[in-house]
Amino acid sequence: MVEISRRNRERIVILQFIVPSLMIIGIFILFPITKAITMAFQEWILTSSSPDHPFVGMNNFREVFSITHFPKMITNTLVYTAGSVGGKMIVGLGVALLLNRKFIGRGIVRGLMLIPWAMPMVVVTNVFRIALDPSYGLFNALLSSLPFVDGPIQFFSNGPLALGTLVGIGIWKNFPFVSLMLLAALQSVPQDYYDAASIDGAGTLAQFRKITWPLIKPIWNTLMILQILWTVKEFELIYLITQGGPNNGTNIIGIDIYLNAFRFYKIGAANAEGILLLLFCLVFAIVYFRSMHKKGDFV
Amino acid sequence: MKKMLIMLIVMLLVPAAFFAAGQKEDEQVVLTWYQWFDATAHETELLPTIAEFEKLHPNVTVELAAIPNEAYWDRLALDIASGVEGDIVTLDTGAGLMGYYSQRPEGAFIPLDDYIEGYVLSDGTRLEEDILLIDSVKVDGNVVALPYIMFSAPMTAYRKSILEAAGVDPEELLTWSGYYRAARKLTQDINGDGKIDIYGFGHPAFAETISRWWHMHWLWTAGGGIFPKETPPFTADNLIFDSKENIAAISFLKKMLQETAPSGQKTVSELHSMFANGALATVQIATWTLGNFEAMMSESDYMNDIGMVPFPTYDLDDQERAPVYVSWGNPLAISSNSEHPKEAFDFIAFMHTKEAQKLAMRRASPTNKLVYDEFAKIKPKQAEFVQKAQDFEQRIVPDIIQWNQFDRIVQESIKSALLGTTSVEQALQQAQVEMEKVLK
Numbered sequence: 001m002v003e004i005s006r007r008n009r010e011r012i013v014i015l016q017f018i019v020p021s022l023m024i025i026g027i028f029i030l031f032p033i034t035k036a037i038t039m040a041f042q043e044w045i046l047t048s049s050s051p052d053h054p055f056v057g058m059n060n061f062r063e064v065f066s067i068t069h070f071p072k073m074i075t076n077t078l079v080y081t082a083g084s085v086g087g088k089m090i091v092g093l094g095v096a097l098l099l100n101r102k103f104i105g106r107g108i109v110r111g112l113m114l115i116p117w118a119m120p121m122v123v124v125t126n127v128f129r130i131a132l133d134p135s136y137g138l139f140n141a142l143l144s145s146l147p148f149v150d151g152p153i154q155f156f157s158n159g160p161l162a163l164g165t166l167v168g169i170g171i172w173k174n175f176p177f178v179s180l181m182l183l184a185a186l187q188s189v190p191q192d193y194y195d196a197a198s199i200d201g202a203g204t205l206a207q208f209r210k211i212t213w214p215l216i217k218p219i220w221n222t223l224m225i226l227q228i229l230w231t232v233k234e235f236e237l238i239y240l241i242t243q244g245g246p247n248n249g250t251n252i253i254g255i256d257i258y259l260n261a262f263r264f265y266k267i268g269a270a271n272a273e274g275i276l277l278l279l280f281c282l283v284f285a286i287v288y289f290r291s292m293h294k295k296g297d298f299v
Numbered sequence: 300m301k302k303m304l305i306m307l308i309v310m311l312l313v314p315a316a317f318f319a320a321g322q323k324e325d326e327q328v329v330l331t332w333y334q335w336f337d338a339t340a341h342e343t344e345l346l347p348t349i350a351e352f353e354k355l356h357p358n359v360t361v362e363l364a365a366i367p368n369e370a371y372w373d374r375l376a377l378d379i380a381s382g383v384e385g386d387i388v389t390l391d392t393g394a395g396l397m398g399y400y401s402q403r404p405e406g407a408f409i410p411l412d413d414y415i416e417g418y419v420l421s422d423g424t425r426l427e428e429d430i431l432l433i434d435s436v437k438v439d440g441n442v443v444a445l446p447y448i449m450f451s452a453p454m455t456a457y458r459k460s461i462l463e464a465a466g467v468d469p470e471e472l473l474t475w476s477g478y479y480r481a482a483r484k485l486t487q488d489i490n491g492d493g494k495i496d497i498y499g500f501g502h503p504a505f506a507e508t509i510s511r512w513w514h515m516h517w518l519w520t521a522g523g524g525i526f527p528k529e530t531p532p533f534t535a536d537n538l539i540f541d542s543k544e545n546i547a548a549i550s551f552l553k554k555m556l557q558e559t560a561p562s563g564q565k566t567v568s569e570l571h572s573m574f575a576n577g578a579l580a581t582v583q584i585a586t587w588t589l590g591n592f593e594a595m596m597s598e599s600d601y602m603n604d605i606g607m608v609p610f611p612t613y614d615l616d617d618q619e620r621a622p623v624y625v626s627w628g629n630p631l632a633i634s635s636n637s638e639h640p641k642e643a644f645d646f647i648a649f650m651h652t653k654e655a656q657k658l659a660m661r662r663a664s665p666t667n668k669l670v671y672d673e674f675a676k677i678k679p680k681q682a683e684f685v686q687k688a689q690d691f692e693q694r695i696v697p698d699i700i701q702w703n704q705f706d707r708i709v710q711e712s713i714k715s716a717l718l719g720t721t722s723v724e725q726a727l728q729q730a731q732v733e734m735e736k737v738l739k
Contacts, residue, residue, distance in 0.1 A: 046380050047398040047700045068733060135561040156564055157718040247715035247726070262373040264704045265398065 033278075039271040046265035060272035067256075069248040077232060077252040080167060084234075085227045087171035089220070092178025097208075099179065100186040110183075117176035125240035128169050132156070156242050159249020166238055166250055173237070178223055185219040186212065218291070225288040229281050253277055328359045328639045330646060331385035333378075335371035344658040352649045355421070359642050361387075372703075375399060379407050379634075386637035387647060390444055392436060392627045393512075393695045395702035400438055408632035410441035414644040422653050424667055430651050431666045436630045446628025447650040448663035451688040452512050452585035453624070454607045456592075461485060461497060461580040462606075469606055472581060474614040475551060482559035485580040500555050501579045504717045505564040512625050513567060513583060514713050519623035519694055520613045521548035525705065525734070529697045535738040540709075541724070541731040547615060549716050549723045556717055564718070571595075583610065589680050590662050605680070609687055626693035628666065704737045 004012070040060055042053040064070065099110055116124070131139040134152035144152050155165045193211045202210065235254035238244065244251035244259070253273055261270035336345065341363060349361045364385050366374050372394065378384040379402045388408065390396050400407050415433065418426040426433060426445075436444040455472050462469060465485050471477040482499030489496040503513050518524050523544030526537050539545070556562075561573065571588055573579040575595035584592075584607075593601050610622040631647040633640050649655060656665035660678050664685045665671070675682040699705065712730035716723040 046376050047401050051404065068729075068736075134563040135565075152562065154563060154718070157562075158720055245711050245714055246718050246720040247711065249720065259707065262376070263707060264701075265376050 036271050036274055036278075039268055040275045042268055044266075044268035044271070046267060056268070060268040061276075063266075063269050064272045064276070069251060072248050073251050073253060073256055076163060076248075076250060077254075080163060080170075080234065080238075080250075080252050081228060081232045083164070083167040084170040084174075084231045085224060087167060088175045088178050088227055088231075089224055091171055091175040092223075093182055093220070095175065095179040096182035096186055097212075099183055113179060114176045116173050117180075119173070121173070121236045122240060124169065124173050125237060128165075129156075129241055132165065157246060159247060162242055162246065163250050166241065169241075170231070170234065170237055174227075174231075178227065181219060181223050182216060185216040189215050221291055222288065225284050225291070228284050229288075232280060233277065326358065328642045330359060330361045330387060330637075330639060330643050331364050332361055332387040332389070332646075333364050333366060333371075333375060333385035334389040335366050335368040336389075337368075340662060341365070343661060344655075348650065348655040348658055351654065352646055355649075356642065356645065359639075359646070361646055376402065379403070382636055384634050384636065386634055386639060386643045388632045388634055390436070390630050390632055392446065392630060392698070393625070395698070395700075395706070396436065396444075396630075397438070397698045398700045398702060400443060401700050403635060405635060406438065406443065407635055408443045409635050409637075409640055410443060411445065411633070411644065412442050414641075414648075415442060415445075418648055420648060420652050424651060424653065424669060426648060426651065429668050431668060432628055433666075435628065436632075444630030444632035445647055445651070446630040446666055447647070447656075448659050449626065449628040449666055450586050450663055451624055451626050451685060451693065453516055453583035453610050454684055454687065455581055455610060456574065456584045456588075457581045457606045457608070458574070458577060458579075459604050459606045461577065465580070467580075469608050472608050472611060474612050476614050478581075478611045479551070479555060479559075482555060482581065486559045495561075497578060497580055498561050498573070499559040499580050501560050501565060501570040501573060501582050502552055502556055502717070503565055503567045503570060504556065504714050505566045505569075512585065512627075514709065515694075515696060516583075516610055516623055516625050517548045517552055518545050520610065520620055521545065521551075521615075522613070522618075522620055523548055524694075525709070526697055529694050531697075533697050533699045533738070535735040538731055538734055538738075540712075540734055541727040545727055546723050548613075549713060549727065551615065553717050553719070553723060564714070586664055586681050586684050587662050589678075589684065607680070607684060607687070609691065622691050624688050624691050624693045625695065626688070627695055629663070701737045705734060708733045708737070 039053075041055055041057065043056045043059075044053050067073070095113060099106065099113065103109075131137050132153075132155045134140055134154055137152075140152050140155070143149050154161070156162045189212060194207055197207050197211060233254050234252060235258060238250055238252060239255055239258065242250045244255040253276070257270050257273045257277070260266045260273065332345075334345070345363060349363070352361065353359060375384060375388065376399060379399060384407075388399075390399070415426050420426070424430070430445070432446045432449060434442050435446060436442060455478075457469055457472060459469075462481075462485065465487065467481045467484050471481040478500070485497065485499030486495055487497050488494060515524070519529075521544045523539060523542045525540050526533055527539055561570075561579070565573075570579060570582055571584070571591055572595065574582045575592055589605075592605060596605075610624065612622055613620040631650060633643045633647070637643050650659075651667050653667060653670050656667040656670045657673060657677070659665055660670075660674055660681070664681060665674060671682070674685075696702070697705075708730045712726045712733075715721045716726035720726075721729070
C-alpha cells in the first residue's frame with residue numbers, strides 16, 4: 001500500500017475543493033474567451049461555407065478598423081458610456097441622499113424607486129418609444145405644450161438628440177441600482193460624526209464634503225467602475241429603439257458586434273470587435289481589482 | 300470448438316439482423332419543421348394539415364419548431380452552422396436565401412428536381428403543372444425549395460369614407476403627382492385644434508426587417524433599384540443605388556412624409572393600426588395586411604370602407620413608368636442534413652394539396668392554381684389584390700450572399716434620407732460606397 005504523506009494528503013484535499021471550480025471556470029469562462037480570441041484571427045464567415053476556418057492574421061481587425069462608421073461608433077460608445085455612467089452616478093447619489101433623510105412614507109418611496117430598475121428592458125423601450133412619439137406620444141405632447149417648445153420634438157430622428165435621449169433613458173432605467181448601493185453606504189456612516197460636526201458649526205455642504213463623501217467614496221468608485229463595465233456593452237436599449245440609426249448616430253460597439261455576428265454572419269469580425277471591447281473592459285477591471293486590493297478586501 | 304463458436308455467433312447475428320431490418324421498416328420518422336408562423340397559424344393551418352398528413356403517413360411525425368419571427372434568421376444561420384437545423388426549413392425569397400444555402404460547401408438544402416418530376420398528390424394536383432412559382436427558387440439550375448404560400452405588395456388601400464368626405468377621387472391615387480395632391484387634401488385638422496387628425500399618407504421610416512418591402516417598389520417604379528432590374532451580374536460596377544431615379548423616388552417620399560404623413564419613425568404595424576383606426580386615409584398594403592385589417596376593424600368597415608387601387612404610376616419629370624410590384628414566397632426546403640429526405644419531401648408536397656392550401660388562404664395567397672376559385676369566394680379582397688397585381692411587373696430583391704448587409708444599408712440610408720439626417724443624395728451615395736465595399 002502506498003503511503004501518502006501528510007503534506008500530499010493536504011494537497012489532495014485542496015485539489016478536491018478547487019478542481020470543480022477550476023473546471024467550471026475553464027469550461028464556461030476560459031474556453032469561450034480563448035475560442036473567441038482564436039476566432040478573431042480566423043476566417044469565420046458563416047455564409048462562406050469554408051469548413052477549415054484558416055488563420056488570417058490581423059485581417060478581421062483591419063476589416064473592423066476600415067468600417068466607414070468605425071470612428072463614429074467608437075465616439076458614440078464613449079459618449080454614451082460617459083453620459084450614461086455620469087448621469088447614473090450623479091442622479092443615483094442625489095436620490096440616495098434624499099432617501100437617507102427621514103420623511104413620512106420613506107419606505108414606500110424607496111420601494112417605488114426600484115421600479116425602473118426592475119422593469120424588463122423591452123417594456124421600458126416600448127414605453128419610451130410610445131411616450132416620445134411625435135404624433136401621439138404623451139410626453140412629447142406635454143413638452144410641445146410648453147411655450148418655448150416649437151411643435152413635437154423628433155427625439156429619434158437626429159443622431160445627437162437620439163443618442164442624448166438614449167442616455168437619458170439609460171439613466172432613468174439604471175440609477176435605482178446606484179441609489180440603492182449608495183443608500184446602503186450612507187446608512188453605514190455613524191450619526192455621531194454628523195452630530196459632532198454640527199456642534200463644531202459645520203453646515204450641510206461641509207458635512208457632505210468632510211464626512212459623507214470620504215466615507216462613501218470607495219463604494220462610489222467601485223460602483224462607477226462596475227457601471228462603466230456594464231454600460232459599455234449596452235445593446236438591448238439601443239437596438240430596440242433605434243437599431244443604431246439614424247445614419248449610425250446611435251451605433252455603439254455592442255450593436256455592431258451583434259450586426260456582424262448575427263445579421264452579416266461575419267463571426268471573425270464580430271470576435272475582433274469583441275476583443276477590442278474586452279481590452280477596454282480589462283483596463284477598468286484592473287483598476288477595479290487594484291482598488292479592491294487597496295481596500296484590503298483581498299488577502 | 301472453433302466451428303461451434305462460429306455457428307453460435309451466426310445464430311445470434313442472423314435473427315438480430317432480421318430484427319434490425321424489421322425495425323427499420325417500421326421506424327417512426329420524426330421530421331422537425333423550422334418556421335416562424337404565429338400561434339393562430341399553428342392552430343388554424345399548420346397543425347390540422349400536419350394531422351391529415353400523419354393520418355396518411357402513420358410512421359411520420361412532424362414537429363413544429365416554434366421560433367419567434369424576430370429570432371428566426373439568426374437561429375437558422377447558427378443552426379445550419381452547427382448542423383442541427385430542422386429537416387424542413389421555411390425560407391423567404393428576398394431574405395438572403397443564398398446566404399443560408401451557401402453555409403455548406405455542397406449546399407445547405409437538397410435539390411428537389413428528381414422528387415418533383417411526375418409527382419402527383421392524392422387530390423390530383425400535379426406539382427409540375429398546377430403549382431405557381433414551382434421553379435422560382437433555383438440554385439445552379441436546381442430547384443431547392445417549394446413556395447407553398449406567396450405574397451404580393453403593394454396596393455394602395457384607402458378609406459372610402461375619408462376620401463368621399465374630402466372630395467378626393469380614388470383615381471387620383473393612381474399617379475405619383477396625383478397621389479401627392481390627394482394626400483395633401485386628405486391631411487386634415489378635423490376639429491380645428493391646430494393638430495392633424497387624419498393624415499393622407501404613411502410610410503415606415505423605422506428600419507426593421509420588413510422595411511425592404513415598403514421601400515423597393517418606390518425605387519423600382521421610378522426606374523431605379525439596387526442593380527438594373529435586380530438581375531445579374533451583381534457586381535460593384537453594376538450598382539445603381541445612387542442613381543438619379545432613386546434620388547427622385549426618395550425625394551418624393553420625403554416630401555410626402557414631411558407634408559402629408561405622421562412624423563417620426565413609424566413601423567409598418569403602427570401605420571396599419573392608424574389606417575384601421577381611421578387616422579390614416581391611405582397606405583400601401585401587402586396581401587397579408589388585409590388579414591390584419593379584418594382582425595382590427597369592424598366587419599362592415601372592413602368589407603365596405605376599404606378600397607384598393609394599384610400602386611401609383613411614376614409621372615414626374617415628364618416621364619411615365621408603370622408600377623413595379625414586389626412578389627415573394629415562403630418556400631420550404633429540405634436540409635442536406637436530414638436523414639429522411641423522402642418523407643420530408645412528401646410532407647412539403649402535401650402542403651400544396653387543395654385542403655392545405657385552403658387553410659393557408661387566411662394569411663397568404665395559395666400557390667395551388669386549382670383553389671383560386673375558392674380563394675375568390677373565401678377571401679374576396681385578397682383574391683382581388685392578387686388579380687390586380689398580376690397586371691404589373693413583379694420583382695424581388697437580388698438574392699446575393701451579402702443580402703443581409705445590403706438590407707441594413709438600404710434601410711439605414713433611406714431612413715436617414717427620409718428623416719433628414721443627411722441629404723437624399725448624400726445618403727444614397729454613402730450607401731452605394733458601402734455596397735461596393737461589401738461586394739468587394
